[in-house]
Amino acid sequence: MSDDPKSDWLGGADAPPPKPAADPTASARGPGKPALPKRFYAAAGLAEAEGGLRLTLDGRPAHTPARNPLVLPNRGLAEAVAREWEAQVGVIDPATMPLTRLANTAIDGVAPRRDAVIDDLSAYAGTDLLAYRAGEPDRLVAAQSAAWDPVLDWARENLGARFILGEGVMHVAQPEDTVAALRRAIAATDGPFRLAALHTLTTLTGSLVLALAVLAGHLTPAEAWAAAHVDETYQASVWGTDAEAAARHALRTAEFEAAAHLAALARREPERGSPKT
Template sequence: MRDDLTKPQPQPADPVALARRELQKALPGRFYKDVRAKPLGDGFALALDGRIAKTPAKHDLVVPTPALADAIVGEWQAQGEKIDFAAMPLTRLAFTAIDGIAGKVQAVTEDIVKYSETDLVCYRAAEPTSLVAAQAAAWDPILDFAATQLDARFVCAEGVMFVSQPEAARAAIAARVAEIGGGMNAPFALASLSTMTVLTGSILIALALTGGELSLFSAWAAAHVDEDFQARQWGQDREATARRNLRFADMAAAEKFWLLLHRPEKRPEEQYNP
């Protein structure tokens, strides 16, 4: 499992961390009464008392779909006397897309693709047999998805020794991520995909989720096979569970963000029992 998004990250592939640092500069008090979305150019802007809201970097807060705009409006309407960005994950992702990704789509795309070189699901335990079986049950279908749907055939290794993946497999993943990063909604789609990739440590899990092959819960479980095995052996750690729940909240928000961009008719999964 890679570092979570609650800590500052040095890699451009973790744009959510960059946006969170910017949010420390945000106004703490609620300064508006009316919140609504209104068409602006090719997108939909958040309007606060009739004025277009700004991102931390002073760009207009404009998103590409009305479903996403309405969901962000709901977050702003729900604020009390203070603006709590911790309770506004869709807004944070929109900030990430606009301030952190729009100007460097290619760089973020490349950073996401790098995960295909050391993807979580390709590194398997040699023992015990129960862990080997759990990994196979969770990860083999993901590799099958990559092979059949993305034409990307990966190889696995035991332990942590690096295994070089076939160039064709890496190229296929690069093509799919480039496709996601090449559309009109590229910064927003990449904000979601990057978040899911970083949180799971796997571009293959993220692509299986966005491709409809995995549910949110099955994707999250696949990313935590080893952690769950250890918890069954030694019991759960309260602090680790709390950190995992925070990461899941980011994961659920990223999936919801993706659905509101691509499939607004699908109801996101929002309940989670660790």
């Protein structure tokens, strides 16, 4: 982001992109985080636009970091994003705006390269967490089976994806029919917003199957997140946890929950109506 956040978010589509930092690694080396931009607007609202509802700041149309219109596909998601902007106090803190960040990703990163995102997600079909099992101890083996076997049964019955299980970290090649079935499920994901959510859910869990189960409503986000952390839960029961690990887990949990929330909101049909002011 440049030194002029108002220009960054409200600049026209033909405006130059924000200037990159002279040294991209400077903030990582510095003593603290970069200063957050001040809140420059009085109110966030919505206006009708092609493809849905567009975020406005003091009535002016907002843009994504790549200067694309910040348009949300339906009122539910649009109002949720607007609430994130209204909730900013004094400064604009992207860390407290997970839906806005995901929306920007969907518009700037997923929409223009949908095929590449599908390819990236399809690669998880051959490395899905649920296919790699522990050989011991018995309690962990049982916990994995209890959490993962029902989800794999669902994938087989509903997606046509039958997994071959392996033990340990040795790669297990999955049947071509399984990989093809999962790719079809990915490609059937409607719209860039849900595809962006699917990508986030998959990368955070290491399991395409768990992510697809959340999008399909077969698992709640909490159920999927717990299933993705069977190993960590077992290790914590044996060795305990530390504050740093717990903090990292909390951040990732929040990111996962935001992606699941966005996926649920974006599933609704586009709505039109009086713009929110």
